[in-house]
Amino acid sequence: MENFNARTVSLLQDDKLISWVLSPDEETIAYWEQWMKDNPDEVAALFKARGIIHDLAYTERPAGAPQLAASIWSGISQQLDKEPAPALPLRRNNAARVFRVAACLAGILLLAGAVAWFRQTNRPPQQEQKVANFLVRQDLDRVNQTDRSQVVYLVDGSKVTLQPGSGIRHAAFLQKDKREVYLEGNAFFEVAKDPRRPFYVYSGDVVVRVLGTSFKVATDKESGDITVLVTTGKVAVSKKTAPLPQPIILTNNQIAIYKVQTRDLVQLKAEKKDLIPELIPTAPAISFNFDEAPVVNIFQTLENAYGIPFHYDQKTFSHCVLTTTLTDEPLEEKIKIICEAIGASYQMKEDGIFLEGKPCK
Amino acid sequence: MEARPDQDTLLWLQFKEGSRDAFAAIYQRHITPLIAYGLKLCPDSDLLKDQIQELFVELWQSRKNLSPTAAVRFYLFKALRYKLIRLEKSRYLRDHTARIAMDGNHFQDSVETSIIEDEASASQVDSLRQAIKALTLRQQEAIQLRYYQGFSNEQIANLMDLNYQSVNNLLHRALSRLKEIFKSPVFHLLLLWFSQ
Numbered sequence: 001m002e003n004f005n006a007r008t009v010s011l012l013q014d015d016k017l018i019s020w021v022l023s024p025d026e027e028t029i030a031y032w033e034q035w036m037k038d039n040p041d042e043v044a045a046l047f048k049a050r051g052i053i054h055d056l057a058y059t060e061r062p063a064g065a066p067q068l069a070a071s072i073w074s075g076i077s078q079q080l081d082k083e084p085a086p087a088l089p090l091r092r093n094n095a096a097r098v099f100r101v102a103a104c105l106a107g108i109l110l111l112a113g114a115v116a117w118f119r120q121t122n123r124p125p126q127q128e129q130k131v132a133n134f135l136v137r138q139d140l141d142r143v144n145q146t147d148r149s150q151v152v153y154l155v156d157g158s159k160v161t162l163q164p165g166s167g168i169r170h171a172a173f174l175q176k177d178k179r180e181v182y183l184e185g186n187a188f189f190e191v192a193k194d195p196r197r198p199f200y201v202y203s204g205d206v207v208v209r210v211l212g213t214s215f216k217v218a219t220d221k222e223s224g225d226i227t228v229l230v231t232t233g234k235v236a237v238s239k240k241t242a243p244l245p246q247p248i249i250l251t252n253n254q255i256a257i258y259k260v261q262t263r264d265l266v267q268l269k270a271e272k273k274d275l276i277p278e279l280i281p282t283a284p285a286i287s288f289n290f291d292e293a294p295v296v297n298i299f300q301t302l303e304n305a306y307g308i309p310f311h312y313d314q315k316t317f318s319h320c321v322l323t324t325t326l327t328d329e330p331l332e333e334k335i336k337i338i339c340e341a342i343g344a345s346y347q348m349k350e351d352g353i354f355l356e357g358k359p360c361k
Numbered sequence: 362m363e364a365r366p367d368q369d370t371l372l373w374l375q376f377k378e379g380s381r382d383a384f385a386a387i388y389q390r391h392i393t394p395l396i397a398y399g400l401k402l403c404p405d406s407d408l409l410k411d412q413i414q415e416l417f418v419e420l421w422q423s424r425k426n427l428s429p430t431a432a433v434r435f436y437l438f439k440a441l442r443y444k445l446i447r448l449e450k451s452r453y454l455r456d457h458t459a460r461i462a463m464d465g466n467h468f469q470d471s472v473e474t475s476i477i478e479d480e481a482s483a484s485q486v487d488s489l490r491q492a493i494k495a496l497t498l499r500q501q502e503a504i505q506l507r508y509y510q511g512f513s514n515e516q517i518a519n520l521m522d523l524n525y526q527s528v529n530n531l532l533h534r535a536l537s538r539l540k541e542i543f544k545s546p547v548f549h550l551l552l553l554w555f556s557q
Contacts, residue, residue, distance in 0.1 A: 009536045013529075015513060022511040053508050059490050060509035062397040068406060069392040075414040076388070080381070080421055141368060145385055165389070 007042070011049035021053040024205070024240060058224070058260065066165075066221055142307050143167035151285050153305045154179075155331040157192035158199065159285070163218075172308055173348060186218040191233075192330070202240065206258045206265070209236040209247070224260035229253075239265050288326035288334070295320040295342055299355070306331050309352035317342070320360035369433040377424050384421060391434050394510055398438055401505050402445045412444050435512070438520055492542040500535035507532060 011017055020028040036043050062068075144150045144162040152160050155173050162168065166185025174180075179199040181189075191199045191210050199210040203217050206226045213233020219226050228237050228250065236247035237256045248256050248267050255268040286305045290298055295317050299310045308331070320342045326334045335346050335353065344357030369390070375383035392413075399409045416437070420427075430436050493501055502521065506512045512520070518528045 005540070009533070009540060012536055013532065018508065018511060022508075055486060055489050056493075056504060056508035059486055059493060060397055060401075060505045062393065062400055064406075065393045065396045068396055068410060069388075072392070072410050072414050072417075073385075073388060075410070076417045076421075079414075079418045143386060143389065145382075145389070 005045075007045050008049050008052065011045060012052060014049075017046075017049060018053060021050055022057060029240070054263070061224070063222070139169055140172040140307050141167065141169045151305075152307060153286070153331070154181075154192075155306060155308070156194060156197075157328050157330040157333075159190040159328075161188040161190075163187065172350075183217055184219075186216070188214070188216045190214040192328070204258070204260070205240050205263065207238050207240050209238070210234075215250075226258040226260070228256045228258075230255075237265065239263070290325075291323050292321050293323070294318070295322050295338060298322060298338060302331065302334065310355065311352050312355040316357060316359050317344075317355070318359075320357075370429070373427075373430060373433055377427060377429070379424070384417075384424075387433060388417060391437050394434065395437055395441060397509060398505065399441055399445070401502055402442065403448075408448075409445075412448065413441065416440055416444055434510075435516055435520070438510075442520060488543075492539050495542055496535050496538055500531060500538065503528065503531045504535050 016028060016031060019025075020032050032046070036046065039046075142152050142162070144152075144164055144166055147164050149161050149163050152162060152168070154160065154170065156179060158179075160168055160181070163186040166183070166187055168184075168187065169182040170180060174197075177197060179194070179197050181199070181201050183201055183203040189199075189201060189210075191213055201208040201210070201217055203219060203226050204224070206217070206228065208215065208217060208228055210233070213230060213235055215228060215230040215233070215235055217226065217228050228235070230250040230252060232252060234249065234251045236249055238247040239258070248265060250256055250267065256265060257268055258265045286301065288301070288305075290301075296312075296314060299312065299317075302308075303310045322338065322341050324337060324341065326337065329337075332348070335355075338344070339346050339355070339357070342357060342360060344355050346356075347354045369387075372383045372387050372390075376387055395413065396409070399413060400406065403409045403412070420440075493504065496504065499521070503517055506517045506520065507514075514525060514528045514532070517523075518525045521528070523531070
């Protein structure tokens with residue numbers, strides 16, 4: 001704290017500097033990189049101020065917040081459960097859509113009732129949605145709100161095991177040049193190979209770049225330190241905010257740790273491996289084996305696994321059944337297989353997958 | 362601070378329509394900062410727990426009448442602060458002399474936390490933590506809102522019922538005070554004493 005002078009105090013009051021430390025994004029990073037070029041003599045003062053903000057934020061982290069949060073939530077849930085539950089929680093716009101379709105068909109209310117009835121009978125509750133998915137514009141937010149690890153699937157065939165309370169955000173169809181996933185919490189990644197489109201995981205200040213491998217990213221609840229553990233393949237780990245990132249290359253069973261307090265990214269020696277208590281979370285994979293299954297159930301399974309809404313007419317597909325075994329192929333492959341089998345066609349659009357076809361006998 | 366305002370807005374709308382999932386997601390997104398802020402105003406975590414629980418239950422019950430808001434976090438902070446201030450009979454709140462009695466407990470907390478922390482960095486964080494305790498409670502509140510919660514000075518002014526210039530002054534005084542504390546040899550002696 002020796003250089004804590006008047007210049008530091010004035011820098012500490014800069015909005016842009018605060019956002020750089022607390023929620024860095026491309027824009028703020030670019031701004032400060034340019035600032036450092038323009039003010040080479042002040043770089044030391046800048047880093048000093050940055051360090052102080054960082055420490056201030058760190059100091060204010062509430063100890064024991066996760067336990068307190070969980071305990072408050074259980075109190076809230078108990079009280080809310082005394083009320084009757086809402087009829088249709090978070091079915092996106094489907095209810096409205098079905099209704100609109102019905103209204104178009106000569107406004108026959110009876111039909112709307114029939115469709116609603118179909119929905120209830122044909123969507124068995126066994127496929128309860130375990131991971132909350134939120135599609136905003138083209139981004140998908142997926143949060144594991146259960147108390148056990150859960151597997152979610154990405155359209156490219158990659159798999160992510162989310163620990164309880166952890167979540168990821170990504171473009172729903174990974175439709176950009178890079179496959180980018182933002183992680184909050186802890187997750188184990190099994191990335192499908194695609195050398196043309198590298199896979200990036202962002203967690204706090206840490207960036208992991210992958211070509212095709214499996215690895216785990218974990219954030220320590222108390223310290224905020226971020227650990228990256230590679231089980232197979234090769235990844236490059238770097239800092240998001242570093243002006244000149246020098247990635248650490250990790251291969252099998254190697255670990256890198258990012259210390260929030262010092263903002264140091266270092267590779268651990270192999271023998272320290274047992275310092276990491278739980279190595280890889282386990283969660284049962286979702287089964288894509290279907291035996292004489294109604295396709296509407298298959299669509300529902302895929303919708304849950306990939307977090308992407310499927311739009312189709314319940315009635316049209318209500319008699320279609322299918323026996324098939326799907327595995328690690330990308331989502332689009334799976335849909336092609338199903339569509340071929342039942343003579344349907346599909347379109348991938350911003351707000352989901354649209355299926356059309358003729359009723360099965 | 363609102364890194365993903367779209368997400369917040371969407372969740373808020375779904376919550377208003379009665380989605381428990383959206384309500385849970387809102388809770389998850391904001392609870393940690395809210396606890397951090399609450400503990401600043403009310404160090405008694407049992408009391409705080411009840412207040413936050415009540416806040417969310419009331420939020421759920423009145424969801425239909427709430428206005429659409431993008432600044433969900435700000436809304437929650439404002440509501441919690443109002444609640445805690447209404448509870449102001451409590452000896453914990455706001456610049457009351459009785460608060461001195463609490464500082465003992467506070468100190469206990471920080472000692473326990475610092476033990477958990479990485480040894481190498483413990484001394485620096487701990488000295489900062491001690492220095493912050495030497496600030497007035499309003500200064501402490503403003504420092505947290507600015508440097509942990511990432512609120513703008515305008516938002517802090519709105520939240521703390523101050524005008525913009527007062528917030529500027531408050532923060533400036535707080536930082537200057539921290540600067541002095543770090544230069545003072547007495548402080549280093551104190552730290553030495555605390556660390557034994």
